[in-house]
Structure formats: structure tokens, C-alpha cells
Amino acid sequence: MNQASLYQHANQVQRHDAKLILDEFASTLQWRSDGEDALLDVGSGSGNVLMDFVRPLLPKRGQLVGTDISSQMVGYASKHYQGEERTRFQVLDIGCERLPEELSARFDHVTSFYCLHWVQNLKGALGNIYNLLKPEGGDCLLAFLASNPVYEVYKILKRNDKWSTFMQDVEQFISPLHYSVNPGEEFSQLLNEVGFEQHNVEIRNEVFVYEGVRTLKDNVKAICPFLERMPSTLHEEFLDDFVDIVISMNLQQGEKNEDQKFLSPYKLVVAYARKTPEFVNKVFLDPPHHSLFKGIN
Ligand SMILES: C[S@@+](CC[C@H](N)C(=O)[O-])C[C@H]1O[C@@H](n2cnc3c(N)ncnc32)[C@H](O)[C@@H]1O
Numbered sequence: 001m002n003q004a005s006l007y008q009h010a011n012q013v014q015r016h017d018a019k020l021i022l023d024e025f026a027s028t029l030q031w032r033s034d035g036e037d038a039l040l041d042v043g044s045g046s047g048n049v050l051m052d053f054v055r056p057l058l059p060k061r062g063q064l065v066g067t068d069i070s071s072q073m074v075g076y077a078s079k080h081y082q083g084e085e086r087t088r089f090q091v092l093d094i095g096c097e098r099l100p101e102e103l104s105a106r107f108d109h110v111t112s113f114y115c116l117h118w119v120q121n122l123k124g125a126l127g128n129i130y131n132l133l134k135p136e137g138g139d140c141l142l143a144f145l146a147s148n149p150v151y152e153v154y155k156i157l158k159r160n161d162k163w164s165t166f167m168q169d170v171e172q173f174i175s176p177l178h179y180s181v182n183p184g185e186e187f188s189q190l191l192n193e194v195g196f197e198q199h200n201v202e203i204r205n206e207v208f209v210y211e212g213v214r215t216l217k218d219n220v221k222a223i224c225p226f227l228e229r230m231p232s233t234l235h236e237e238f239l240d241d242f243v244d245i246v247i248s249m250n251l252q253q254g255e256k257n258e259d260q261k262f263l264s265p266y267k268l269v270v271a272y273a274r275k276t277p278e279f280v281n282k283v284f285l286d287p288p289h290h291s292l293f294k295g296i297n
């Protein structure tokens with residue numbers, strides 16, 4: 001994923017989900033009483049989810065760091081949002097072996113939307129998220145795909161001789177929870193293993209409707225890692241084959257024309273975790289948030 005401007009203009013599902021989740025969790029995030037919260041976002045991409053939905057929640061004196069593995073994304077976001085006070089963007093691979101010194105143990109909050117399904121070393125990433133938080137406490141809000149039909153489409157495309165040379169490593173781009181029989185339990189276990197003592201994990205079954213074939217193709221183009229490996233003259237043919245497979249999976253609605261709709265049923269992991277239990281206990285005493293902690297581990 002390196003095409004920041006394509007992504008910025010074709011990320012309706014991602015924006016929709018991030019907004020809903022942030023509306024729901026805004027008051028659960030444990031804001032500091034001095035208004036000097038430091039928040040790091042993992043996998044900020046082109047930056048618009050971060051700036052449109054996370055930034056407004058942060059107190060005026062808060063510090064915001066957007067990070068991404070892609071220097072192209074970071075360059076785009078830095079340029080696009082230059083001049084925003086107390087905000088910066090920097091390259092960070094959340095699956096890295098060792099966190100950069102200047103980021104380690106510095107943050108009150110870590111957020112991440114639609115990124116962790118790209119990271120095969122999920123446990124390493126969660127360990128890093130834990131270590132980004134200040135030693136005395138802090139919380140994280142994470143949302144990412146457990147499964148999506150796009151992964152089955154990729155696997156079918158890989159079997160086609162036309163595309164297989166570009167897709168040998170397809171498994172590297174499939175969510176690490178896609179094959180899990182109990183993704184919620186598996187993710188809770190990982191949160192425990194890296195040290196989060198209290199957390200709430202939900203698996204949400206969602207369906208997104210793409211209105212028209214062009215919308216579906218643009219959304220695929222914005223995130224498909226295989227397109228940048230092939231000549232651009234093949235892109236439309238690849239996307240046509242993609243759509244044919246979606247139709248063979250019965251995910252279309254209506255007649256085959258430009259306005260045909262496409263359904264994407266997917267599972268979203270939504271997790272909220274706090275580093276220290278006493279912070280969660282404080283929330284337990286606060287009635288408005290009780291429902292968020294149903295089934296907390
Ligand atoms: C679908 S975009 C999500 C962008 C943004 N958070 C949003 O909600 O619109 C996923 C982003 O995760 C980034 N990413 C993938 N693997 C990563 C990793 N190991 N560390 C940090 N970022 C990563 C990609 O470069 C991409 O910009």
C-alpha cells in the first residue's frame with residue numbers, strides 16, 4: 001500500500017468504521033486531567049482518518065504522532081497536514097524488533113485503524129504497542145480486519161497463470177486472524193501474553209455495500225498490493241477478473257451494469273485495552289461505560 005492519494009480518495013469503509021468506533025470509545029479513552037495527552041497512531045496511511053476523527057478528540061495541548069511503515073504515506077501526510085500544531089508524522093514498522101528510543105514509553109494513548117491485518121507478526125506488534133505506552137499506564141484502541149472476502153478473491157486470482165507470478169507471497173497479505181476459528185479469543189490471548197491485564201475484544205460482523213463497479217474497483221486499487229508489481233496496462237484486466245470472481249462468489253446485487261452493487265461481509269476486531277488494571281477499575285465505577293466491558297477478561 002503506497003498510493004497515498006488513491007487511498008485518501010477511496011477509503012469510505014475505513015472512514016466509516018473508524019468514525020463509528022471513535023464516537024463509541026471517545027469517552028472511554030482515559031484522558032489526562034492536565035490536557036497534555038500524547039497519542040500515537042499506528043498505520044495512519046494518508047492521514048485523513050487520524051486528522052478528521054482522532055485529532056478533534058485530543059485536548060488542545062495534546063501531542064499527536066502519526067506513524068506508518070510506508071515512507072510514501074508518511075511523506076504525503078506530512079505535506080498534506082503541515083502547519084497542524086503539535087502534530088507530526090514519522091516512519092514506524094509496528095512489527096519491528098526494537099522501537100526507536102524517542103517513541104518508547106512516551107504515549108498516553110495508541111490508536112490504530114485498519115492496519116494490524118497487514119502485520120503478520122501480530123504478537124510483536126502488540127508488544128510494541130504496549131511498550132509505546134508510558135510505564136505508569138495508558139490505553140489503546142485498535143480496529144482491524146479478522147476476515148474479508150478480498151482474501152478469498154486474492155487466493156483464487158493467484159491460481160490464474162496470468163496473475164500468479166505477481167502473487168506468489170499472497171499469504172503475507174492475508175490477515176493473521178483470517179483462518180482463526182475464534183479470532184476474538186486468539187486476540188485476547190495475545191493481549192494477555194504481551195502484558196495487557198485488562199481488555200475488551202469484540203468481533204463485529206459487518207457488511208459494506210459498494211455502490212457500482214467503479215467504486216469497488218477504486219477501493220481495490222487503493223489497497224491491493226499486487227497492482228504495483230505489474231505494468232499499469234494490466235490493471236484494468238486484473239480488476240475485471242477480480243470483479244468476475246466476486247460475482248462467482250454471489251456477492252453482487254442487481255443486474256450486471258455500471259450501477260451493480262457488491263456486498264462485502266467482513267469481521268472487524270475492535271479492541272480496547274489498558275496497561276494497568278487500576279485504570280480499568282476506575283471505569284468499572286463509572287456507570288455510563290459499563291456496557292463496553294461486557295465479557296472483559
Ligand atoms: C488501510 S491503511 C489504514 C490507514 C488509516 N489508519 C485509515 O484508517 O484510513 C493501512 C496502513 O497500514 C500501513 N501498514 C502496513 N503494515 C504496517 C506496519 N507493519 N507498521 C506500520 N504501518 C503499517 C500501510 O502502509 C497503510 O498505510
Ligand SMILES: CC(C)=CCC/C(C)=C/CC/C(C)=C/C(=O)O
Binds near residue numbers: 115219
Ligand atoms: C466484495 C469484495 C470482495 C470487496 C472487497 C473490497 C475491499 C477493497 C476490501 C479491502 C479490505 C482491506 C484489506 C482494507 C484495508 O486494509 O484498508
